[in-house]
Amino acid sequence: MKKYIAILGFGVVGSGCAEVLAQSKKLISDRLGFEIEPKYILDLRDFPDSPYADRIVHDYDIILSDPEVELVAEMMGGSHPALEFSLAAMKAKKSVVTSNKEVVATHGLELLECARENGVKYMFEASVGGGIPIIHTIDTSLVQNDITEIDGILNGTTNYILTRMNSAGVAFDDALSEAREKGYAEADPSADIDGIDACRKIAILAALAFGKLIEPEKIHTEGIRNLDSTDVKNAASAGYAIKLIGRTFSDNGRICAYVCPMLVPASDPLCTVNDVFNGIKVNGDAVGEVMLYGRGAGKMPTASAVVADIVNILSGSGVDYSWERAKDSDILGFEAVSSRHYIRVTGECGCLSGFEKIADGAYITSEMSEADAALLEKRLEESGVRVEARLRVLG
Amino acid sequence: MKKYIAILGFGVVGSGCAEVLAQSKKLISDRLGFEIEPKYILDLRDFPDSPYADRIVHDYDIILSDPEVELVAEMMGGSHPALEFSLAAMKAKKSVVTSNKEVVATHGLELLECARENGVKYMFEASVGGGIPIIHTIDTSLVQNDITEIDGILNGTTNYILTRMNSAGVAFDDALSEAREKGYAEADPSADIDGIDACRKIAILAALAFGKLIEPEKIHTEGIRNLDSTDVKNAASAGYAIKLIGRTFSDNGRICAYVCPMLVPASDPLCTVNDVFNGIKVNGDAVGEVMLYGRGAGKMPTASAVVADIVNILSGSGVDYSWERAKDSDILGFEAVSSRHYIRVTGECGCLSGFEKIADGAYITSEMSEADAALLEKRLEESGVRVEARLRVLG
Numbered sequence: 001m002k003k004y005i006a007i008l009g010f011g012v013v014g015s016g017c018a019e020v021l022a023q024s025k026k027l028i029s030d031r032l033g034f035e036i037e038p039k040y041i042l043d044l045r046d047f048p049d050s051p052y053a054d055r056i057v058h059d060y061d062i063i064l065s066d067p068e069v070e071l072v073a074e075m076m077g078g079s080h081p082a083l084e085f086s087l088a089a090m091k092a093k094k095s096v097v098t099s100n101k102e103v104v105a106t107h108g109l110e111l112l113e114c115a116r117e118n119g120v121k122y123m124f125e126a127s128v129g130g131g132i133p134i135i136h137t138i139d140t141s142l143v144q145n146d147i148t149e150i151d152g153i154l155n156g157t158t159n160y161i162l163t164r165m166n167s168a169g170v171a172f173d174d175a176l177s178e179a180r181e182k183g184y185a186e187a188d189p190s191a192d193i194d195g196i197d198a199c200r201k202i203a204i205l206a207a208l209a210f211g212k213l214i215e216p217e218k219i220h221t222e223g224i225r226n227l228d229s230t231d232v233k234n235a236a237s238a239g240y241a242i243k244l245i246g247r248t249f250s251d252n253g254r255i256c257a258y259v260c261p262m263l264v265p266a267s268d269p270l271c272t273v274n275d276v277f278n279g280i281k282v283n284g285d286a287v288g289e290v291m292l293y294g295r296g297a298g299k300m301p302t303a304s305a306v307v308a309d310i311v312n313i314l315s316g317s318g319v320d321y322s323w324e325r326a327k328d329s330d331i332l333g334f335e336a337v338s339s340r341h342y343i344r345v346t347g348e349c350g351c352l353s354g355f356e357k358i359a360d361g362a363y364i365t366s367e368m369s370e371a372d373a374a375l376l377e378k379r380l381e382e383s384g385v386r387v388e389a390r391l392r393v394l395g
Numbered sequence: 396m397k398k399y400i401a402i403l404g405f406g407v408v409g410s411g412c413a414e415v416l417a418q419s420k421k422l423i424s425d426r427l428g429f430e431i432e433p434k435y436i437l438d439l440r441d442f443p444d445s446p447y448a449d450r451i452v453h454d455y456d457i458i459l460s461d462p463e464v465e466l467v468a469e470m471m472g473g474s475h476p477a478l479e480f481s482l483a484a485m486k487a488k489k490s491v492v493t494s495n496k497e498v499v500a501t502h503g504l505e506l507l508e509c510a511r512e513n514g515v516k517y518m519f520e521a522s523v524g525g526g527i528p529i530i531h532t533i534d535t536s537l538v539q540n541d542i543t544e545i546d547g548i549l550n551g552t553t554n555y556i557l558t559r560m561n562s563a564g565v566a567f568d569d570a571l572s573e574a575r576e577k578g579y580a581e582a583d584p585s586a587d588i589d590g591i592d593a594c595r596k597i598a599i600l601a602a603l604a605f606g607k608l609i610e611p612e613k614i615h616t617e618g619i620r621n622l623d624s625t626d627v628k629n630a631a632s633a634g635y636a637i638k639l640i641g642r643t644f645s646d647n648g649r650i651c652a653y654v655c656p657m658l659v660p661a662s663d664p665l666c667t668v669n670d671v672f673n674g675i676k677v678n679g680d681a682v683g684e685v686m687l688y689g690r691g692a693g694k695m696p697t698a699s700a701v702v703a704d705i706v707n708i709l710s711g712s713g714v715d716y717s718w719e720r721a722k723d724s725d726i727l728g729f730e731a732v733s734s735r736h737y738i739r740v741t742g743e744c745g746c747l748s749g750f751e752k753i754a755d756g757a758y759i760t761s762e763m764s765e766a767d768a769a770l771l772e773k774r775l776e777e778s779g780v781r782v783e784a785r786l787r788v789l790g
Binding site: 137144284293295305 | 411415416418419422423426520526527528531532535536537538539540541662664666667668669672679680681682683684685686687688689690693695696698699700702703706707711712
């Protein structure tokens with residue numbers, strides 16, 4: 001028996017999805033008792049040399065009106081028309097899977113509600129962590145856990161850059177050029193290096209863990225564009241690696257989520273997640289600390305995750321999510337977050353003498369809130385000391 | 396609505412299972428639409444002070460004959476009577492979940508066949524990696540991958556001992572005493588330190604990945620009892636940590652599985668899996684390298700995995716496994732395994748001059764088969780050089 005799907009977007013991930021389906025045809029049919037076949041591939045372009053050339057269509061209505069198509073795999077990226085196409089598919093009683101974190105983080109509530117109303121599934125394993133099955137793990141294996149915190153290295157491009165800065169002492173600009181040469185960074189790398197990509201992913205993880213979706217623009221987000229190699233070196237000398245961390249936790253019923261570069265101690269398993277790899281650490285009340293590690297991006301790993309969702313849905317194991325919109329009163333603001341801070345200054349001030357000095361002019365403070373750290377910065381500036389850098393310490 | 400289960404064995408994991416079910420009652424009923432209630436707990440002892448005192452029974456027939464009990468969670472350990480009790484439950488049309496690696500690795504085929512014949516499920520997430528959802532991940536998220544290799548740190552006790560030897564230069568005997576004091580090692584630690592526990596777990600993982608169960612006694616198994624701190628120190632000086640590794644891979648349709656202490660390079664994510672944590676690295680053709688990390692033992696993590704299986708089965712997402720017995724012709728013997736070797740000798744011999752010298756008398760060879768390494772050892776002994784240690788290098 002065959003079950004038919006349609007692929008929207010025949011770019012890197014879309015063509016990877018077709019390849020994974022072809023490669024795993026026997027595995028899937030042995031396991032599930034049916035084959036999964038892409039009947040149509042929607043793209044603006046033609047692909048005359050592709051083995052799928054005869055399945056390329058340019059008119060979405062062909063897909064929507066074909067009752068044989070049970071599921072649509074959206075790998076177009078961006079919010080529009082991904083949102084509209086996904087809604088239309090679900091209204092036509094077709095389940096949707098996606099690798100598109102932007103549309104999930106921004107329009108997740110509307111998409112999930114549409115799925116519920118139409119009795120179909122909307123799943124998005126590939127939107128976070130590429131091939132790492134983090135979403136499925138939270139949904140199923142950790143469902144009996146009260147999740148208290150998730151910390152993740154969620155963006156491969158920035159992790160590659162930080163690994164080069166850390167291990168080879170390369171400056172940010174040079175590391176970014178290397179990442180571009182290797183194809184790890186796009187021509188316009190802003191979404192990666194400014195933390196926007198990680199912000200969308202932590203929004204999705206927070207919604208999974210706590211049932212409430214925080215709008216990405218309400219998530220405090222710092223990237224690594226202004227990170228100085230001096231700070232990377234200072235951190236390393238004290239046993240820390242600087243990583244771009246997406247973090248979410250719940251505190252007395254309120255949810256906090258933010259993205260910023262953090263000093264990660266060597267004892268933390270995230271510290272050795274290097275290069276383009278991602279690592280996502282989940283804390284559950286029963287299971288304790290669990291970390292998943294793997295390729296956070298790339299054609300085949302991401303396609304593998306898309307196909308996992310397709311298989312789950314077509315075999316009847318799809319998941320129904322019911323998220324709410326996080327109200328302002330549900331959110332714990334970044335200014336209330338408490339952590340130790342790394343501070344590097346030029347000049348001297350007695351108010352730093354109580355803190356651990358890890359290098360010339362570089363200190364690690366005791367735990368304090370963002371508000372207090374801002375006050376400390378102000379006091380330093382007032383006494384003529386220039387604050388060159390301030391970063392948070394994880395854990 | 397309530398669904399009823401029975402717990403067999405009210406020891407550490409069994410009582411943890413009751414606790415996780417109680418703690419997660421609301422999470423589970425919100426998610427699944429029903430509550431899961433342990434109706435009976437079978438144990439030889441009474442527990443007059445337990446909140447579950449009134450559910451303790453000593454006669455298994457009470458459980459078998461109660462049609463309300465849909466599922467039996469076996470946490471007794473050992474092969475007998477766990478095997479007989481599990482078979483009886485399935486013949487009474489009750490699904491079974493277990494944390495018992497011995498019974499799965501030794502009698503898995505019979506148990507799975509019984510499940511199939513009776514139209515019920517037999518699941519065992521907690522038998523490998525404690526709270527780490529490795530089995531579910533291989534089953535579901537990686538199902539569309541052709542798995543090529545699994546390498547794991549599968550035993551927390553030995554990993555604690557090795558971490559102490561590596562980070563603090565403690566000798567094996569002292570590290571074992573520390574592990575005992577902390578409750579990480581049992582009075583008789585043979586199953587852990589001789590690799591028997593890891594052997595059972597790699598047998599289960601190999602069966603999941605390749606569909607064929609190798610009898611544990613056919614798996615080459617070395618423990619860490621004779622590991623010398625000199626070798627741990629030498630390895631560290633060259634950037635390796637020695638870990639007890641369970642490894643399985645397929646090679647031209649044949650399956651290889653073994654357990655031995657190995658030198659793990661710093662670039663491998665398994666290298667920094669320390670203390671009682673476990674790490675399991677899976678290579679799939681599409682997803683690439685994925686690693687799962689977490690607490691490989693302990694009351695609540697293991698109980699969390701047991702409950703995950705219970706939830707999966709009662710919500711209709713249980714998995715049917717169909718393993719075959721691995722014939723001798725399916726198995727690639729250990730003597731054919733090729734790797735680099737760490738060799739430490741007393742004396743000098745020209746036949747070592749081509750190899751990398753990493754410390755006084757300590758070398759890392761080029762890649763060679765076990766058979767060739769044994770020949771090299773023989774040649775060394777014949778030329779009056781004593782081989783003090785030989786270990787394999789991972790990767």
